[in-house]
Amino acid sequence: MLSRIAESLFWIGRYLERAEGTSRLLDVHLTLLLEDPVLDEEATSLVLLRVMGIDHEASPDHQTVLRLLGWDESSMTSMVAAFQGARESARRSRETVSQEMWEAINTTWNMMRGNRLQHLPAHRSCQLVRERCQVVAGIADSTMSHDEGWHYLMLGRSLERVDMTSRIIESAAYNADSPSAWSQTLRACGAHHAFVRTYRGLATDQQAAEFLLLNRLFPRSVLSSLEQAEEALTALETASGRVPRTGEAHRMLGRARAQLEYGALEDLMQNLPERMSQLQATCSTVNDAVSAHYFDGSGQSVWRAGVR
Template identity: 40%
Template sequence: MMLARNADSLFWIGRYVERADDMARILDVAVQQLLEDPTVDPDRAVRQVMAVLGFTTDDGGGHTVWTLADQVAYDRTAAGSIVGLISAARENARGAREVISSEMWECLNATYNGLRDAERRARRLGPHDFLSYVKERAAMFAGLTDATLSHDDGYSYLLLGRSIERVDMIVRMLHSRSGDRTSSPSWMSVLIAAGAQDTYIRAYRGTVDAEHVVEFMLLDRLFPRSVFHSLQVAERYLAELDHRPDRVGAQSRALTLLGRARSSLEFIDPQTLMPNLATHLLDLQVMCQAVSDSISEEHFHIAPYVSWSDAGPAAEAQQEQEQENA
């Protein structure tokens, strides 16, 4: 058994690091497109990226690569920025030092301490330098987690958080292109952001079109960043944590939601994905939120077990006085 606060911290470390990594990937592709393609409207493109990542934009125009990086990557006052996410992961790791390895803590701590230098370099050379730093450090943390953390309940919580966040972020990547033409070259940017371009090209012999990209990113059984694979991982580790032996198969709500989402993709006709893509993506996002809420309720005991109340003579006298006044 693990303390609820440690389980909660590990779950959110997995989510925060994965979110920072995926945001860096999405931003890197968007920045390269803005800098290299003169036909792209910078203000519209920046607004689209920020909307996909859940950021609000003001009504004024004039958004550029630099304003995008300032708000989404460098902003230390925003909890949802890349810097804010790494800071949150570090604080959770600080509170759970007894259940993570020294190498994991040192990696997160060094990553956070190196952000200012990475930002200074990026302001001189461009955002790519900062975003590459984040991606490399996230990959290092993932490797240290697999190599130095005992594969027990703590490891399961961390990978559960990582997998749920990965589903949500891949869905956001696809949603950002759901209105594009099926032959648009922008679908390649989804593959690049997910680090999937090489694997996709080998699997589909170089043919890049919307139907195949969506099929690969949602349904592929072998690629670790596909939605189906991530759901499988999340379901497996949650099943290990959900200690509910039952003869009729009763299980937690979170595990039920994950199983339904996984089975709906497992048996779906790939030909029906594109016509109903927006609906499928919205359903997956709603599922991720519901699973996260359910895990918090069932595993981290967000509600207190006991609500203490005064029961002494002074409290009784105060209650009597309040009744008389009423």
């Protein structure tokens, strides 16, 4: 496969997952502000912007957060800009992306462009982005051959899911004083129903964090996403004639998975924000390793603090 096409598919996966993850972060942020009247709006907004890699010197309110992470096309961390990146990557790989997938991406972009999301209530805007990303993912799953190109798409999606889920968990850890922080975080990840079924009743914040980090059966958990990324890399390494699990990217993913899987949960909880930041740094390093090995000469993309 041409490195240009492989890179585009990889970034379609990343951008779609990033748009969806950002919509989930925004949704939980807005819900926390509504449900907890004593929550400091400025401090909470600063934390969220910091988690997303934005240094904001002024005193932000929820409108600033909505602009920077929501519908500002010039903000590289907004969900609209992420979807725009997915569309551009899909345009570059039209010969590989299915017609139905391209139409779903292009239609969604036309629904978002020109600040159209601002005319909807904020929660509805987040829901729309989330649902459309899931529509595109479902169409890709059912209309693309699950060949080498598919594995590049899955690698990008899984890697971004690790990054975004770790940011959602980090945000919850900073807002742990709010009684509904972890409950809303579970809802933001689409995990609340699965979590309640797993624990069958009242559960602690630590169990909520454990579920989002370590539950193998929940597809958005960090551990499950790391395993999916490793599986995609194994398929790509096998297709390229290499012995699987020998690349630098694979070693870094395996090391991150082993630290989560075999580490003590109590130690993890004591330094949760720092450990989530380390995971994000690992994702950035893996991205660089994948780009250097598979996309060399195609105009590599750089991923730093959520900015391409």
